[in-house]
Amino acid sequence: QIKDVSDAIQKVAAAYDCKIVEGVLSHQMKQFVIDGNKDVLSLSNPDTRVDEAEFEENEVYAIDIVTSTGDGKPKLLDEKQTTIYKRAVDKSYHLKMKASRFIFSEISQKFPIMPFSARALEDKRARLGLVECVNHELLQPYPVLHEKPGDFVAHIKFTVLLMPNGSD
Structure with missing residues (x-):
């Protein structure tokens, strides 16, 4: 079972x-x-x-x-620490920013279903585009969790x- x-x-x-x-x-x-x-x-x-x-x-x-x-019961202290993402294949949204559209296109080609690290993306301005993709649930972040010191x-x-x- x-x-x-x-x-x-x-x-x-x-x-x-x-x-x-x-x-x-x-x-x-x-x-x-x-x-x-x-x-x-x-x-x-x-x-x-x-x-x-x-x-x-x-x-x-x-x-x-x-x-x-x-x-x-760990907590997410800083969402900017997240560097691993997975594409949500069941979601769609027309991205507004050019950087977001560019980075989402790269993600769709290189990592259509598997998780990936932000450092694997070629465009170093990717962080800006990732934020809009996460905000509109096109990407699922894998958060870094923290406990007490x-x-x-x-x-x-x-x-x-x-x-x-x-x-x-």
Whole structure:
């Protein structure tokens, strides 16, 4: 069962005196789709629910775990620290600024579905265009999260292939 993974993640985090950050989902992946239909919740609680399902052979999952040595509720301190983005393929908007249209065109050609770093963009004025794209939800930012001073936040992401002879 997919819900059994949440318990295992929480047990490992507790063994290292860490807390799992709420609201982080792992997703089934399909060809050209990184957020598939089945979700795996890292921290099970009454407020957040996902559909119950079972793992099946020949499925691929992007496991996404965010842990903290603090209270498990990190915050975004400065949105300008974000440098990783993903294109929202289901959104559309006619951008007003020339820089935004130029940078969005480059993103659409080079990174149509996968996340990318802002430093991978060739135009160094990209920051200006990225802001308008994010404001109109054409791009989804991956924020940098912070806890209290002295506490750490770790983001672990890996891919699991469920093969007939075991998982890879």
